[in-house]
Amino acid sequence: MASEGADEDLERLARAVFDAQPFTRLLGAELVSTAGGHVEVRLRNRPELQQQHGFVHGGVISYLADNAVTFAGGIALGGDAVTSHCTVDFSRPATGEFLIARSHAVSTTRNQAICHCTVHSVDGENERVVAVAQGTVVKAHTPRPPTP
Amino acid sequence: MASEGADEDLERLARAVFDAQPFTRLLGAELVSTAGGHVEVRLRNRPELQQQHGFVHGGVISYLADNAVTFAGGIALGGDAVTSHCTVDFSRPATGEFLIARSHAVSTTRNQAICHCTVHSVDGENERVVAVAQGTVVKAHTPRPPTP
Amino acid sequence: MASEGADEDLERLARAVFDAQPFTRLLGAELVSTAGGHVEVRLRNRPELQQQHGFVHGGVISYLADNAVTFAGGIALGGDAVTSHCTVDFSRPATGEFLIARSHAVSTTRNQAICHCTVHSVDGENERVVAVAQGTVVKAHTPRPPTP
Amino acid sequence: MASEGADEDLERLARAVFDAQPFTRLLGAELVSTAGGHVEVRLRNRPELQQQHGFVHGGVISYLADNAVTFAGGIALGGDAVTSHCTVDFSRPATGEFLIARSHAVSTTRNQAICHCTVHSVDGENERVVAVAQGTVVKAHTPRPPTP
Numbered sequence: 001m002a003s004e005g006a007d008e009d010l011e012r013l014a015r016a017v018f019d020a021q022p023f024t025r026l027l028g029a030e031l032v033s034t035a036g037g038h039v040e041v042r043l044r045n046r047p048e049l050q051q052q053h054g055f056v057h058g059g060v061i062s063y064l065a066d067n068a069v070t071f072a073g074g075i076a077l078g079g080d081a082v083t084s085h086c087t088v089d090f091s092r093p094a095t096g097e098f099l100i101a102r103s104h105a106v107s108t109t110r111n112q113a114i115c116h117c118t119v120h121s122v123d124g125e126n127e128r129v130v131a132v133a134q135g136t137v138v139k140a141h142t143p144r145p146p147t148p
Numbered sequence: 149m150a151s152e153g154a155d156e157d158l159e160r161l162a163r164a165v166f167d168a169q170p171f172t173r174l175l176g177a178e179l180v181s182t183a184g185g186h187v188e189v190r191l192r193n194r195p196e197l198q199q200q201h202g203f204v205h206g207g208v209i210s211y212l213a214d215n216a217v218t219f220a221g222g223i224a225l226g227g228d229a230v231t232s233h234c235t236v237d238f239s240r241p242a243t244g245e246f247l248i249a250r251s252h253a254v255s256t257t258r259n260q261a262i263c264h265c266t267v268h269s270v271d272g273e274n275e276r277v278v279a280v281a282q283g284t285v286v287k288a289h290t291p292r293p294p295t296p
Numbered sequence: 297m298a299s300e301g302a303d304e305d306l307e308r309l310a311r312a313v314f315d316a317q318p319f320t321r322l323l324g325a326e327l328v329s330t331a332g333g334h335v336e337v338r339l340r341n342r343p344e345l346q347q348q349h350g351f352v353h354g355g356v357i358s359y360l361a362d363n364a365v366t367f368a369g370g371i372a373l374g375g376d377a378v379t380s381h382c383t384v385d386f387s388r389p390a391t392g393e394f395l396i397a398r399s400h401a402v403s404t405t406r407n408q409a410i411c412h413c414t415v416h417s418v419d420g421e422n423e424r425v426v427a428v429a430q431g432t433v434v435k436a437h438t439p440r441p442p443t444p
Numbered sequence: 445m446a447s448e449g450a451d452e453d454l455e456r457l458a459r460a461v462f463d464a465q466p467f468t469r470l471l472g473a474e475l476v477s478t479a480g481g482h483v484e485v486r487l488r489n490r491p492e493l494q495q496q497h498g499f500v501h502g503g504v505i506s507y508l509a510d511n512a513v514t515f516a517g518g519i520a521l522g523g524d525a526v527t528s529h530c531t532v533d534f535s536r537p538a539t540g541e542f543l544i545a546r547s548h549a550v551s552t553t554r555n556q557a558i559c560h561c562t563v564h565s566v567d568g569e570n571e572r573v574v575a576v577a578q579g580t581v582v583k584a585h586t587p588r589p590p591t592p
Binding site: 233235237239240254255257260262264266277280281282284 | 529531533535536550551553556558560562573576577578580
């Protein structure tokens with residue numbers, strides 16, 4: 001069982017890794033919370049994130065699910081980790097001011113954490129689930145780009 | 149069975165929709181081909197698309213799978229369509245000059261097409277599968293943003 | 297919002313449908329509870345349900361996830377329903393006296409419910425998650441076998 | 445690259461493992477072919493495999509997908525293997541005389557094979573896709589039931 005200090009170290013590592021992702025900065029996502037292993041990622045909606053009908057693009061929702069799952073799994077596993085599988089079921093067209101993805105590990109073994117996730121659109125006080133996801137995260141063994 | 153003229157109309161519609169997606173323009177993806185219902189989407193790798201280790205971010209790969217599946221399904225269904233489910237299994241860290249997603253419908257019924265997809269990293273002549281995906285596409289019934 | 301009487305009717309319908317499934321009887325599964333839309337399906341482990349190493353076969357676990365998801369979704373949708381998609385991530389080899397699958401709807405719209413599910417092995421007081429699942433359930437429109 | 449003799453050894457191993465699965469015998473499935481890594485599993489339809497409307501139960505289709513994927517992945521990896529993830533999208537109610545699942549590995553790395561799969565209902569000469577699946581198979585490290 002991790003001590004409180006270890007939890008804080010892990011939260012700091014998670015934030016550092018999250019903010020070091022160029023694609024995350026391109027989209028503008030924030031890691032809002034990792035308390036108790038419950039990860040919350042938030043993204044402000046804007047026109048460049050949308051598809052042809054003005055809804056948030058499914059690829060943006062997939063990014064949110066993928067990244068929330070990765071960090072929830074990484075925290076459960078205690079360090080650097082990668083998502084090996086992610087499934088997204090879309091329930092509603094996504095509109096609103098913000099999107100929020102929430103994820104936590106449901107089953108953690110030595111090398112793998114399986115996480116559930118929901119993605120919500122937020123308009124003022126109003127929240128609606130726009131997608132539901134599940135992903136598997138494994139400990140990262142290869143921090144360097146591989147040679148071909 | 150669609151005539152050749154109908155196929156050309158559908159290909160033109162697909163290209164128009166693809167190019168009308170702001171998120172697709174933000175990422176820089178191109179719809180390379182839709183011949184025979186086999187969709188190919190290409191994206192040039194660049195630093196802003198990457199995660200903290202210099203690999204292409206999983207969210208970018210998920211976008212490519214999601215969008216290739218949507219267009220393969222839309223072509224199989226003969227018009228505007230949305231992805232209702234997408235599963236991605238990641239096989240290798242993604243590097244290289246380009247990413248290419250290829251998808252086609254494996255089973256099409258009146259309202260739904262199920263598509264298989266592979267995502268490849270390309271370096272010169274060298275291609276490697278970096279992710280394998282499956283998605284379900286349904287006919288779009290709501291082209292306008294819903295009222296909350 | 298359904299009244300208490302409607303809930304009881306729905307629970308009775310669920311039990312009647314569950315017990316009318318010949319494959320469910322072949323396996324010996326029981327619908328333990330549907331209270332509050334939280335479905336619990338239980339199956340006693342026995343040699344014929346196993347694979348070559350003495351673990352419960354992945355197909356049995358997939359059946360449990362599929363069926364728990366179908367009934368959780370059907371209850372959320374208020375009637376007869378079918379699973380259109382199910383994803384299972386396996387976390388541990390399954391042993392023990394019983395398997396229990398628990399599922400509930402996470403997002404319900406007019407025609408579709410998306411459900412999360414966990415499958416547990418149970419040995420006395422000891423429970424362990426052996427698989428985590430997600431599925432989509434849609435209202436059933438075709439109660440009769442289709443003509444080919 | 446495996447020699448022809450190695451392929452024959454692997455095919456023999458696959459058949460021995462397949463036939464050693466009690467659950468596979470309970471259902472009555474046969475491993476029809478593994479030629480070239482393309483696995484075909486066949487199951488004769490009968491009343492005990494059905495759900496309440498006389499269609500083959502989704503759990504049976506999930507078993508077929510899971511097992512076809514496991515063997516396709518095991519052959520790609522060259523030995524004993526387990527499925528760690530399987531996703532099934534259902535396209536049609538399943539009826540007919542037989543069900544056939546076909547699977548092959550789409551991407552194989554050192555420890556993991558990702559497989560695509562289709563499940564067909566067969567009536568005489570008539571074949572229809574009833575489900576489409578994708579699964580991940582990993583090398584088996586634990587042939588013995590774990591102690592709790």
